[in-house]
Amino acid sequence: MHPFTYTRVDDVEAASAAVTTDAVSRAVQGPDDTVFIAGGTTQLDLMRDGVWSPGTLVDVSRLPLADVELDEDTLVVGAAVTMADLARHEAVADLDVLRDSLLLAASPQLRSMATVGGNVLQRTRCRYFRDPEVTQCNKRRPGSGCAAIEGTARTHAVLGVDAGCIAVHASDLAVALVTLDARVRLHGPDGGRTIPVADLHVRADVDPARDNVLAAGELVTHLEIPVPDARTGYLKVRDRASYEFALTSAAVVARVEDGILAHVAVGLGGVGSVPWRATRAEEVLRGQRASLALFEQAAAAELADAFTVPGTDFKPELARRTLVRQLRDVTEVTA
């Protein structure tokens, strides 16, 4: 780990002012960069891997952004709220998709350190990215190629990717958030803006070297999460029963009226270079009579153009089955 300076800020303005480069959005950080650190579970991990070497860390974990409030039908969650605290909050007790996306992630210890702001900004787990000795990685070294294409890619993405980079966005929470139409409030040197979580991340097939759209000094201050009038659920499929990222996952929000899918939103995890909103599946589902056959059709539509390499061959099929299962369980359709 390269030497760095550590400072802690007490207010949002000071935080924004401290960060003058856009390193938080870039895939790599160097000694000239100043970046935020919250729980540190991504930031320090990547520094320990030797992939990141920022010159200054600005600790934002103690900013007064630790409240959860219900504002009409929208949950407003401070960026410094930990995953554990949000999962335990009474406001999410009935919002299964959100609660389970948190409780099925990482471990109890990590959840009591990690913030929701940091979670949505976590970086890919691709081990070629995370080992600076690997020379072929377009994310770290644009133009160098992608070692994962012919290498070990079992945990890699098949949507929003091409042969340039197949890195997965591994957040469970972010998949729930895009499915719930959540927004992030940002505060920057020039004031604030609010954008959909769905617009926060940059797809690998667009620019592998950039992970999100934060401008220099922009701080995530809050998540705004509309609470839907629908049933929801999150299913995570992984080899190990716990403490593992998703091989595939599905977030489903659905309201069935007289057998018809009056409202439906679907997200997929473990398969996208960004938290994946399954809009193609939704198109097939919306306003239709809920049935297993329809779910199969919707899942197939979403995965139709998946980009696979030998290591990810099985993923579209597993993702299809994961989605069908979760649509079935949330809608309680039996045939």
Place this chain on the structure above:
Amino acid sequence: MSRHSLHVTVNGEAHAVEVDTRRSLLDLLREDLALTGTQKGCDQGACGACTVHVDGRRVLSCLTLAAQAEGREVTTVEGIGTADELHPVQQAFLDCDAFQCGACTAGQVMSAVALLEEDDWSTRDDVRELMSGNLCRCGAYPRIVDAVLSVRATQEA
């Protein structure tokens, strides 16, 4: 510049130290404060051996900078009991033979102590899930679950 002064309370004792900013809370404990009970199994948040309490919550000391512990109360395995006066969780681990080599044990014990303070669980399967952030390569898991549940049973009685 790349050093940092901080105040931290460890096992009830206040410390003022100056550290390399890169120093983790884990290495602060092990190297500077000679509290070697907390173990390092991966240094990257993936095993739980380094679990300690910060302000009463179980966290991973390897992914916490020492500097981030400023003003916090840190509790390590050395702070909850001694061989003569074991904490009920330590006693339960001994009685249930919930370890072999002991490398994960400090982390398991600290995790279990915190779990017993948390109230969002009830079943054996809950304990399995909520103790899954602590790997045990010796495979003492079923006996760790026994130990946790035996302490819960005494608490309730």
Place this chain on the structure above:
Amino acid sequence: MTTTTNAPAGTATPVLGAGVTRVDGPLKVTGAVPYADDLAPRDALVGVLVGSTIAAGQISLVDASDALAAPGVVAVISHHDAPSVVRPNEASADERAPRPPFQDATVRFHGDHVAMVVAQTREEAVHAATLLHVSYDVSEPVVDLNDPRATREDDDPAGADSTRGDLERGLAEADVVVAADYVTGDNTNNPIGLFAACAEWDGESLHMWATTQWPSNTADCLAEAWGVPREDVRVECPYLGGGFGSGLRPWPYIHAAAIAAKVVGRPVRVVLSRPQMFTDVGHRPETVQHVRLGARRDGTLTAVEHTATIPVAVDDDNPENVVSGTRQGYAVEHLRADVDQVRLHISPPGSMRAPGEAQGNFALETALDELAVELDIDPVRLRLHNDATTNPDQDDLPWSSKALDQCLRRGAELIGWDDRDPAPRSMRDGDQLIGYGVAAVSFFYFQQPCTVRVVVRRDGTAAVHCAAMDIGTGTYTVVTQVAAERLGLGLGDVEVVLGDSSLPPSPPAGGSGLATAISNAVALAVTAVLDDLDLSGAPGRDALSRAVGARDEVAAEATAEPPDPAEMGMSPSGAFGAKFARVRVDADLGLVRVERLVSVIDCGQVLNERTARSQVIGGAVGGIGHALLEHTVTDLHAGPQTGRITNAHMADYLIAVNADVPDLEVEFVGGPDRLNPVGVKGVGEVGLCGVAAAIGNAVFHATGRRVRRLPITPDLLL
């Protein structure tokens, strides 16, 4: 000093057996337990090893100028300037110990030791390591077991190969023949405790605190490496944070600490990083196996063929016997067993939890299940029918003890074997397919000489001294028990000192052989000291104190030697076991979860029910990982990453977590073994073996799909 062979049959005395809590338990639950690195002098410098980024070639230059200029750096050591040390031989066999590092410019695997940075603190050393510039002349590595360019060794280092009868005849006599290939992936030991070594020189004397499962051998090898008298080398390791075989050999990091301390003239500490734990301390090699079984309609085996191909590192030895269980497991007249080693540019494989047997058992016991299906015979019955009541691999001598039949029968009872519907894919609960599977284990016997000193003090208390390690298996506790019982003392009156090469020499804590060796050595040393004191029986503290009289203490040493089977007219048994699994497989998602796992074990006299049970439970957990999760993946495709391990991280190399493990049922059957006075057989490794096959067979029963590959992951079941 007395040297005696184990007393013959019939003299077995029951040892306590009951579950005494671990004598070292309080140290472990309070964090006071001193592992090797905790004992290192606090003023030691920190050494960080730097691995190669290529898998084969020559180092042309290690440019240390930037690293040396970095804050806190004291030295950079590489082959350019390291002192020469001799490559030692392992004490156990005429087998080469791992190469000491920095002795030449050759790179033999990805991550091979290129240099070491020594600095004041770990942070400084790690940072400086990134500033080292290493250039290479790269050659093309061979890393794939199936690569035709790889050198195939047809010598037989493990003594694995065997031919019995006439295989072709056996096959001709068969009504049914099944044949298939089985693949097991590479696994990494990954004890939770990171391996550490600290060296301090005092002139030509070397003192080390180093993680090892075998202090005696580590000290022997260091003495040989440096050409110094054995008495001038001391290796201390009272505790280690798990080994599972990875601490059996004197690995390069131990030499690296000694080399660095020599160079800088101060103590140097080395703690491996987790990624280095994947390349520096051995791993369970992958295997490709072929099994062919012939049987008559009634289930009688007529022919068994089991061949295996496994990798071995360039310029290293690793006698891994993949077919030992097959050779002795079942009564079959015609057999061919053969292991071939293929040399690859990979980090040296070594022992991991039941080396060889873990992989070989999976192939054999899966093949037997396939045979049972083919014959339409109950798999438990098939195994009972072919149970070898004498050792077919050792002149059909009677076993010194064997209760495999009881293991199988009791296990079947416990899991409710006969209540299942035997038809594949016939049992279902909602989305979950349910299946049952069985496997048997015949673990090999292993014993080596072990010396113990028993000291009786003036106050009638005693101490036991031995260089052996307690790797978490309970050696401190069972040695205390055996000594206390035979001296008539309370457990608190016996002090056990282990893990120090300056104490009487011991065999490794490995091969499931230590408990037998050390408990018998303790028994003999107690007898010797009682002889010296003119006492007999278990005299108790007062009588001991009186007999010591005015002296400070009276001590005696004794060595337990492995007995000669031919002379004793019996074949020494290892442990036997039967494993039964009940699994749930998600019919759509392919997720396998183990719902029940029953282990019934014959390990002779159980020395301590509590610690023995923990060993079997721990083995079963390792078996679940072996079956479903664990896989060290090496990059095989041509390019700069060739030979690099792609998941050298605890979040990517999946070992079982608590939530993967159901309550594990364990029972012990059988009685004291006839071969040694204490009647004990090792229980260290039998716990893991058979679990993978039992789970795989259960997956077949649940789904109707036969997976002949480990680990069995969801993608294989879609």
